Amino acid sequence: MGDQSQSNRSNPRIESRRQGSIKKKSEFEFCKVCNLNHNQGLRHKPEHASRNRFWCVFCDTDVDELTSSFACANAINHLASVNHLKNLKQFSWKYGGSMDQLEAFIVSDADVAKWEKKCVTLQKEPVLLSEERRKEVSNSGISEASNACVLPYYSTSSLPSETCSGANSFHSKDFSGSCHALSCSGRQWSSDGYSGTEEVPKDGTMLSRFEGLPDPSAITLGYSENVGSNVPSEAPPPWLTDGLYIHYEGISGDLVPLLNKSGKSQKLNPKRVGAAWAERRKIELEMEKRGEIVRKDYDANWLPNFGGVWQSGTRKESRKEFEREKQKLFKVEVEPEIPTKIQPCVSKRMKMDDNGGHMCG
Amino acid sequence: MSFVLTTLTKKHEVDTIIRDTLEKVLVLRFGRPTDRACLVLDDILSKSAWDVSKFATVALVDIDSEEIQVYLKYFDITLIPSTVFFFNAHHMKMDSGSADHTKWIGAFHKKQDFIDVVEAIYRGAMKGKLIVKCPLPPERIPKYQLLYKGV
Numbered sequence: 001m002g003d004q005s006q007s008n009r010s011n012p013r014i015e016s017r018r019q020g021s022i023k024k025k026s027e028f029e030f031c032k033v034c035n036l037n038h039n040q041g042l043r044h045k046p047e048h049a050s051r052n053r054f055w056c057v058f059c060d061t062d063v064d065e066l067t068s069s070f071a072c073a074n075a076i077n078h079l080a081s082v083n084h085l086k087n088l089k090q091f092s093w094k095y096g097g098s099m100d101q102l103e104a105f106i107v108s109d110a111d112v113a114k115w116e117k118k119c120v121t122l123q124k125e126p127v128l129l130s131e132e133r134r135k136e137v138s139n140s141g142i143s144e145a146s147n148a149c150v151l152p153y154y155s156t157s158s159l160p161s162e163t164c165s166g167a168n169s170f171h172s173k174d175f176s177g178s179c180h181a182l183s184c185s186g187r188q189w190s191s192d193g194y195s196g197t198e199e200v201p202k203d204g205t206m207l208s209r210f211e212g213l214p215d216p217s218a219i220t221l222g223y224s225e226n227v228g229s230n231v232p233s234e235a236p237p238p239w240l241t242d243g244l245y246i247h248y249e250g251i252s253g254d255l256v257p258l259l260n261k262s263g264k265s266q267k268l269n270p271k272r273v274g275a276a277w278a279e280r281r282k283i284e285l286e287m288e289k290r291g292e293i294v295r296k297d298y299d300a301n302w303l304p305n306f307g308g309v310w311q312s313g314t315r316k317e318s319r320k321e322f323e324r325e326k327q328k329l330f331k332v333e334v335e336p337e338i339p340t341k342i343q344p345c346v347s348k349r350m351k352m353d354d355n356g357g358h359m360c361g
Numbered sequence: 362m363s364f365v366l367t368t369l370t371k372k373h374e375v376d377t378i379i380r381d382t383l384e385k386v387l388v389l390r391f392g393r394p395t396d397r398a399c400l401v402l403d404d405i406l407s408k409s410a411w412d413v414s415k416f417a418t419v420a421l422v423d424i425d426s427e428e429i430q431v432y433l434k435y436f437d438i439t440l441i442p443s444t445v446f447f448f449n450a451h452h453m454k455m456d457s458g459s460a461d462h463t464k465w466i467g468a469f470h471k472k473q474d475f476i477d478v479v480e481a482i483y484r485g486a487m488k489g490k491l492i493v494k495c496p497l498p499p500e501r502i503p504k505y506q507l508l509y510k511g512v
Contacts, residue, residue: 268384271489274449278383281450285381300372303435304379306452307463307491315452322435 032060058105059087070119080107366407366419368394370426378420379450386417386453386483391424391433392442399442402468409472409479416483440466440505446479448486455482457495457502467503474501 028039033046033055046055053064054075061078068074078084088105091097268275287293301323308318369375369389379387390406392399403421410419422429424441432438436445444465446453454462455478469475477496485493495502 269487269489272449273453273486273489273491274451277451278449281380281383302376303431304376304447304450304452306435307454308437326431326434 033062056084056087058091059084070122073119076107076112076115079105080109080112366403366410366421368421368423370423370429372428372431375422375429375432378418379447382418382447383449385448386413386479386486387447388417388419388479389422389445389447390420390442391422391429391436391438391445393423393425394421396441398468402442402444405469405472405475409475412472413476413479417479436464437461438464442466442468446482448482451486451491453482453486454492455495456492457497458499459502459505462492466505470501 028037029041029044030037031044031046034044038044053062053066055062056078059078063075063078065072065074085102085106088102092099092102284293303319303322305315306319307315308322367378369378375389378389388406390399390402392402394400394403406419406421413419422432424433424438436443445463446455446465452463455465456462457465459466465478469478474497481493481496485491
């Protein structure tokens with residue numbers, strides 16, 4: 001009994017140790033897809049979407065599409081390679097699986113030849129292809145190989161079930177614990193080169209994730225106003241056709257470019273110093289440049305706006321006062337000097353004495 | 362990077378630069394190239410001209426020129442170097458605590474002082490102010506005695 005109780009007591013310790021070791025083990029793991037160590041465990045999702053590539057689990061390699069001339073070119077070449085077939089056979093032998101299923105994960109030489117032929121014709125043709133042509137290319141050469149798409153973290157698979165546990169991990173070579181290879185059986189790669197994102201279909205098939213931008217799709221115009229009037233026909237835009245357009249016509253052609261150019265000055269504070277002067281001057285300079293007005297020499301007596309040191313009053317007044325003083329100086333210089341006769345000073349007393357003496361006599 | 366600054370000797374040239382400098386501060390230094398204080402100021406102006414080129418234009422005015430005498434009287438320039446500021450042909454004043462707010466008399470201690478002053482004027486002008494406060498501390502503002510009509 002005592003032994004049992006002791007064993008019971010020790011069990012939690014053993015379990016905790018196991019958990020601890022498991023935790024320690026799962027603390028940092030290496031993800032081959034992302035090529036980095038992480039401690040996110042099952043939460044880690046390898047980043048494929050942004051890197052335009054796919055991971056071939058049979059060969060344990062990354063197939064990059066950045067250097068490919070055509071969409072999925074590198075992937076197709078990889079799936080058609082001898083090395084891939086060899087690895088695939090090895091994988092199948094190791095983890096079980098019938099040889100019939102191997103064809104689903106390779107691209108035959110015939111398909112590759114067809115695809116290459118289409119690529120060559122596409123290169124010669126104009127850049128803008130219709131969707132149909134693109135569909136042809138994608139469907140003809142690679143319908144078989146659509147089965148061979150692999151995705152890192154989707155767990156469903158059509159491979160032998162004993163290898164699949166539904167886990168999402170990609171970062172161990174122990175395939176018994178995780179499922180990597182996914183079958184796209186029967187499903188062709190979409191014509192636009194991109195389909196599905198996070199979805200996991202119920203039948204376990206996987207959608208292709210060969211990243212490529214979706215093709216632009218044509219839209220139908222929802223409005224029918226001003227049919228025929230558009231930018232190429234140089235028609236006015238609709239917001240100018242409701243009365244405003246008439247006003248627009250009334251503006252003289254000369255001022256329109258000036259007004260357009262003064263758009264920059266509209267960003268400046270209209271209350272800044274000398275704003276009115278600046279606007280006027282800009283228009284004048286513009287007209288001078290275009291030769292509409294002749295640059296005239298302004299008055300030689302022109303003076304700028306200046307607030308004097310000893311001024312009292314407005315700046316205009318100080319300028320006027322200066323001009324007045326200037327004119328006075330000028331007048332003084334211009335007027336000729338009249339010769340004055342110098343006479344001796346005669347005082348009042350002397351005058352009175354003269355008069356008094358006269359009266360006494 | 363130093364600039365070779367334009368030297369103006371005629372009234373017409375001064376008028377033109379005042380009228381045609383738009384949306385920028387115009388810095389006019391009145392002095393003579395042989396004066397010691399003017400040389401110090403000119404050195405700072407030429408070194409700073411490029412730095413302030415986006416919002417200021419700098420030019421030198423020779424006070425010994427005959428045509429410039431009218432401006433010496435108009436601007437009441439009695440001490441050199443005197444630096445007058447304009448924005449869109451309007452005269453800008455600066456209150457630096459000295460007797461004369463209409464101009465900067467003397468040189469600057471360093472390049473940054475000049476840049477700060479020009480920046481303060483530019484900012485004030487853009488806000489519509491004709492007089493701005495000097496951003497420099499009093500110890501870096503040159504002192505002088507201003508006499509009324511020589512008295």
